[in-house]
Amino acid sequence: MKAYKHNRVKTTFALMFTLGAMFITMFIAPLSSVHADAYGAFYIEPHLPENQYDQNVGYFDLMMTPNMEQTLTFDVVNQGDKPMLASLEFQNGTTSLNAEKSYLNVEKPDVSMKSPMTEMAQISDKELTIQPHDKKTVTVTVKAPQETFDGVSVGGITVTADTIDNDTKKDDKQEFEIVSRTTYLLALQVRMNENTVDKNLNYIKSDTEMIQLVPKFISVIQNDRPVVMNDLTIDGTVTHENKSDIVAKIHKTTGGILPNTQFSIAYDLEGKKLEPGTYDIKLKITSGDDEWEWQEKHTVEAPQAKTLNENAQTPTENNTMIIILFSVVILLILIVLYLYYKMKKMKNQK
Structure with a gap:
């Protein structure tokens, strides 16, 4: 009888691990995008x-x-x-x-x-x-x-x-x-020569934009020189006018800027809604020994904020899957610990 119970516990134990692997595969796989069939030859x-x-x-x-x-x-x-x-x-x-x-x-x-x-x-x-x-x-x-x-x-x-x-x-x-x-x-x-070209960046404008279905503040920057910039550090914040609370920010230490191009710097609202009002935008970019700093004001009108917020898409589905995944994992751990305790107890009774 004891051997039967012991085998049953072992079978249940293995089954729980199998189910756990299935749950993890089901919930983690949709969150990653790996192209296993890429042609490497x-x-x-x-x-x-x-x-x-x-x-x-x-x-x-x-x-x-x-x-x-x-x-x-x-x-x-x-x-x-x-x-x-x-x-x-x-x-x-x-x-x-x-x-x-x-x-x-x-x-x-x-x-x-x-x-x-x-x-x-x-x-x-x-x-x-x-x-x-x-x-x-x-x-x-x-x-x-x-x-x-x-x-x-x-x-x-x-x-x-x-x-x-x-x-x-x-x-x-x-x-x-x-x-x-x-x-x-x-x-x-x-x-066409080896003449040194000094680096330069210009601040073109501030704006708000929908980027990857999320509203963000942006700064448009121009490199107006025929020079490549590396060793970048970007630090920027957006605050309410004359206040210190940070509404959106960016911090980046990688990347590069190609000659004579314009590009956008996007400040992450970190899940917050875009509110109408006037904001202070501070941005600092360094490339090697060169450094540029700007401080600009930008006003978000109520209709624009409403439109961007209504069209925004939040990752609620991914959050739900993560919550379910962790709940299942915790439950499996508790069951495994219980079965381990039962197995150890039965072994001690032999």
Whole structure:
């Protein structure tokens, strides 16, 4: 009889662990986004030219002279066992939200940009089909402007690879089915001298905006110089006018700013509603030894605050799942502890 009870407890104990694993899988999995099927057997290989300024980087960094023309090449390599469709795009370098370098956004060049990379360079192909264990070479034609410029101009070639299944049709218009997708970036940077360019940032405006379905205060900043900024620290606060209580803030110690670009700094309300009124915005940005500080006022009108708050989406569903998850875990722990106590007690009675 004791052996029967002991086995029953062991079975229950194992069952509870199994149920616990099931619950954890059910509730944690929707909160994460991991692309396990990403195609890792694809890469790009640039052929660096003789006028490569920095030989230690894996992208094109060219020193050019006025009206100089040259042809660059790079290989798109498919190491996998499936055919690959590669899509190629070429864009000017931009700076995205909260000072992140980007080569994916299609934007009108900033007014301070005198030599956009998209006016200097063109790529030979927009789309390539590459068979398994094969490669194809892409040509980039670059022509420097007539007038020498200081600093750098930057752009980026994005190569997006889709593995394809020729035997499966998604619809009548498409002859293959996309199996997985991976994107690689190859930067292209051009300079025409080694003159030092001083850094500078300008405060363009303050505003409120819906970002990722959440209302936020923003500051629009401009880098009006042909220089890349790294080693960033961003600290900003939003307070009610003439008060010290912080309504929204930002603190960031990573990121980068590309030449001649505008970008937004977003202040997080941390779940609070946007209230109408006048606010003081303080912002400080440092890049290496350079530092900029601004203090601005911004007024939020009642209709604007109402519209943004009504359209806001809060993560209530995720919060509910987290609460349920922790409740289930606590319950499972209590049950396991009880069963362990019972097992130990039965063992001592033998």
